[in-house]
Every structure is written in C-alpha cells, then in structure tokens.
Amino acid sequence: MSKESTGSTEVTGLADEFPGSAGLSGLPGELLLDAESLAAAADDFGHITHHLPAAVLRPGSGADVAHALRFAASACIPARARGAGHSTQGQGQVAGGLVLDLTVLRKIHDVGADSVTVDGGALWSHVLAATLPRGLTPPVLTDYLEITVGGTLSVGGVGGATHRHGAQTDHVLRLDVASADGTVTSCGPDHKADLFHAVLAGRGGHGVIVRAVLRLVPAPTRARRFQLVYPDLATLAADQSRLIAEGAFDHVEGQIVPGPTGWTYRLEAAAYHGPGEPPGDAVLLAGLHHLPGAVGEEIEDLAYGDFLNRMAAGEAYLRQTGEWHHPHPWLNAFLPGADAVRLASDLLADFTPADLGPSGVILFYPVSTARFATPGLALPDDPEAFLLSLLRTSPPDDPDAITHALAQNRAIADRIQSAGGTLYLSDPT
Numbered sequence: 001m002s003k004e005s006t007g008s009t010e011v012t013g014l015a016d017e018f019p020g021s022a023g024l025s026g027l028p029g030e031l032l033l034d035a036e037s038l039a040a041a042a043d044d045f046g047h048i049t050h051h052l053p054a055a056v057l058r059p060g061s062g063a064d065v066a067h068a069l070r071f072a073a074s075a076c077i078p079a080r081a082r083g084a085g086h087s088t089q090g091q092g093q094v095a096g097g098l099v100l101d102l103t104v105l106r107k108i109h110d111v112g113a114d115s116v117t118v119d120g121g122a123l124w125s126h127v128l129a130a131t132l133p134r135g136l137t138p139p140v141l142t143d144y145l146e147i148t149v150g151g152t153l154s155v156g157g158v159g160g161a162t163h164r165h166g167a168q169t170d171h172v173l174r175l176d177v178a179s180a181d182g183t184v185t186s187c188g189p190d191h192k193a194d195l196f197h198a199v200l201a202g203r204g205g206h207g208v209i210v211r212a213v214l215r216l217v218p219a220p221t222r223a224r225r226f227q228l229v230y231p232d233l234a235t236l237a238a239d240q241s242r243l244i245a246e247g248a249f250d251h252v253e254g255q256i257v258p259g260p261t262g263w264t265y266r267l268e269a270a271a272y273h274g275p276g277e278p279p280g281d282a283v284l285l286a287g288l289h290h291l292p293g294a295v296g297e298e299i300e301d302l303a304y305g306d307f308l309n310r311m312a313a314g315e316a317y318l319r320q321t322g323e324w325h326h327p328h329p330w331l332n333a334f335l336p337g338a339d340a341v342r343l344a345s346d347l348l349a350d351f352t353p354a355d356l357g358p359s360g361v362i363l364f365y366p367v368s369t370a371r372f373a374t375p376g377l378a379l380p381d382d383p384e385a386f387l388l389s390l391l392r393t394s395p396p397d398d399p400d401a402i403t404h405a406l407a408q409n410r411a412i413a414d415r416i417q418s419a420g421g422t423l424y425l426s427d428p429t
C-alpha cells in the first residue's frame with residue numbers, strides 16, 4: 001500500500017507540468033514527498049549537482065519498480081534509479097521526476113557454490129558479509145564497499161583485481177531488469193543478451209537492475225599488502241606494468257599524493273594467501289625500483305575481509321573532520337597505456353596539490369584491456385590502459401572554487417579524450 005509522507009510538496013502540484021502525475025499516489029511502495037526526502041534525493045557524494053525530484057518511491061519489490069516505471073512513462077514523468085547516491089555529478093537524480101530508491105531492495109537471496117543472487121540495492125559490503133563466511137568472494141571489488149550492486153553494475157566497477165579479472169560487470173551471470181513497459185525481464189549472456197549488455201555499464205538508461213546473479217570464486221584468507229614509495233611516475237608505471245604482466249600480485253593499484261616537496265608516487269599491491277605463512281617479501285619485491293624504507297612505506301598482513309574494507313578507517317576519519325560531506329568534483333578516466341605517463345605528467349604539471357584539496361588523492365594504475373568484456377564500458381584502443389582518478393575535494397560554501405574545479409576537469413577531460421583516453425563514471429559537462 002502506498003504511504004505519502006507529510007511534507008511541503010503536493011503530488012497534485014505536478015499536474016500542470018506532467019498531466020496524470022496525480023496517479024503517483026497510487027504507486028505500490030512507500031511514496032515520499034516531504035521536503036527532507038526530496039532534498040536528500042537531490043544530493044549525492046559530489047554535493048555539487050542538485051536536481052529536486054517531485055517524489056521518491058521506495059519500492060517493495062522488483063514488480064513495484066516495473067509498475068512505477070510504466071506509470072512514469074505513461075505520465076511522461078522522468079524516472080531514475082538511485083542506489084547509495086555515491087555518484088558525483090547527479091547521475092541518480094532527476095529534476096521534477098520520480099526517484100526510485102533501490103536501497104530498500106537489498107536482500108541477499110542465495111549463496112551457491114559459485115554464485116550469489118542479490119537485490120539491486122544490496123551493498124557490496126552486504127554481499128561480502130554473506131559470501132566470505134562460505135569462503136567465497138566476487139573476483140573484482142571496488143575500493144569502497146558501501147555502494148550498491150546496481151549502482152556499480154551501471155557504470156562498470158573497477159579495482160585492484162581489474163588487471164586480472166576486468167570489471168564487476170564482467171562477472172554477472174544474470175540480471176532481472178525492470179523496464180518502462182511494466183515487466184521484469186530475466187536476461188543473461190545467452191538469454192536476451194541485447195538487454196543484458198545494454199544494462200551493464202548502461203548508466204541506468206536501459207532499465208533498473210532489481211536482482212543480479214554474481215559470479216563467485218574461492219576467497220583467500222589473507223592479503224599481504226605493500227605500499228611502496230617511488231621516485232617518479234615513470235618508474236612507478238613501469239613497475240606496475242611489469243607486475244600486471246607477470247601476475248604475481250592479485251591486487252595492483254597506485255596513488256599520487258601531495259608530499260613535502262611535490263607529488264609522491266605510491267604503489268599499492270597485495271598478494272593473497274592462505275592461513276599459513278605469507279609469500280616471501282623478497283621474492284615478491286625482487287627487481288622493483290621503489291625506494292626501500294622511504295617515509296610512507298608500509299608492509300602488513302591483513303585478513304582478506306579487512307583488506308577489502310581498507311577504506312573504512314579513512315571514511316570514519318573524513319566523516320569526523322566533515323570532509324566526507326564537502327564537494328567532490330571528481331574526474332575519472334582511462335588513459336591509453338602507450339601514452340599514459342607522458343599524458344599524466346603533462347596534466348600534473350598544471351594541477352597542484354591545492355587543486356586536489358586537503359583529503360584528495362589521485363589514483364593511477366594499469367589494467368589490461370583484454371580482460372574487459374562489457375560492451376558498454378568505453379576503454380582506450382590499447383592493450384594496456386591506466387585509470388587516472390582525480391579524487392578531489394573543494395571547500396564547502398565556495399561556489400567559485402567549484403566552478404574553477406569543474407572548468408579544470410573539463411579541460412583535462414578534453415585533453416584525455418583527444419589523446420585517445422576515455423572518461424569513466426561521468427562526463428564533466
């Protein structure tokens with residue numbers, strides 16, 4: 001049964017713009033019209049774009065989602081799925097439309113021998129909580145786990161295991177997709193494949209993922225994690241490329257962070273292992289060109305689950321300082337491998353630690369493009385690509401700083417695209 005929250009927005013107030021919108025109140029699920037719910041749906045992790053919807057629906061089932069989509073289409077009301085809201089450019093928002101809050105559909109249905117069936121609004125941390133006790137894990141995880149399965153499958157989902165296993169979208173066995181014709185369609189690589197491939201990395205534009213069957217692999221017990229410091233970007237990139245070619249490490253990433261005298265370059269690599277002795281450091285690190293013992297170097301042995309959840313402490317800290325809630329004018333892109341060091345160096349020459357912001361970080365790591373199989377995920381035409389993520393923060397209440405950051409992102413994105421790179425997650429228009 002529908003429930004309308006009390007608030008300042010009247011459904012009937014939409015009638016002029018969207019004839020037939022009064023029928024919103026008949027939608028199955030919980031309909032939210034109060035100012036607080038609408039304002040929350042007009043915000044995201046970016047805290048820059050704000051599109052106020054007319055209503056938010058918390059559906060009770062996949063059928064409710066399909067029903068709402070059909071109603072919205074017939075009433076010419078734009079509708080959009082929203083996961084955890086960790087986009088940075090309003091991707092899950094819709095001005096004057098209907099936001100479908102998928103986070104209420106978050107059940108883990110079944111953990112099998114090599115797959116798990118989950119609702120589209122389940123967080124990856126929920127997925128792991130169900131699979132790790134069975135000794136199973138998704139092959140690829142994002143650095144941050146408090147985002148939804150539907151949200152990352154709508155963009156791709158990459159992380160330190162991508163060099164070996166591609167994107168999260170490459171490990172989906174089946175999807176249940178709610179569409180504007182009011183149906184929920186089951187699709188997979190061999191069944192209604194057109195819909196399946198359109199929805200994966202489809203940015204929410206081809207239907208709403210209400211349920212997914214995800215591939216699982218045996219989970220390791222522990223992770224030997226290395227954070228090594230490098231003298232410069234070229235040396236870091238050369239070692240990263242070597243590591244992904246040789247395959248000794250399960251996880252390969254890298255960061256560029258402000259240091260005392262400019263940028264500091266770091267490799268983050270992890271080798272997974274069983275409960276016994278970790279693999280020998282000397283063997284793993286042989287031939288690498290890092291600066292042994294440099295400030296910032298860390299080598300530790302972690303439970304696999306703790307390694308995957310390594311962003312939790314940083315999130316808690318940033319929530320405490322308030323920076324988690326500051327504007328995030330992020331830019332993510334894949335650079336063509338052959339030109340990645342020159343391109344990134346040129347971009348960094350014009351990009352300062354002040355541009356990055358106090359808690360900002362730049363991700364820089366290679367992936368093998370042959371490992372990707374998702375048609376919707378645009379990658380450079382190069383056997384190797386480097387993810388370059390400018391994870392920047394802007395001061396709050398400073399519109400000029402945001403305007404500057406967005407203009408800078410646009411110029412950087414143009415340079416990346418004209419060099420054969422592709423944008424990931426969003427296009428900074």
Ligand SMILES: Cc1cc2nc3c(=O)[nH]c(=O)nc-3n(C[C@H](O)[C@H](O)[C@H](O)COP(=O)(O)OP(=O)(O)OC[C@H]3O[C@@H](n4cnc5c(N)ncnc54)[C@H](O)[C@@H]3O)c2cc1C
Pocket residue numbers: 044045080081082083084085086087088091092093102120121141142143144147148149150151152154155156157158159203204205207208209210425
């Ligand atoms: C701190 C942080 C760390 C991150 N780390 C990584 C990382 O390591 N690797 C990586 O690849 N990405 C990373 N991301 C980006 C993240 O994967 C994307 O922004 C993702 O889309 C967020 O998912 P969400 O649940 O918040 O979705 P939302 O932001 O709510 O929505 C994102 C898009 O997906 C659509 N959508 C949401 N749910 C569904 C659904 N069920 N069906 C169809 N469409 C849907 C929305 O309409 C929207 O277009 C990170 C983001 C943050 C904030």
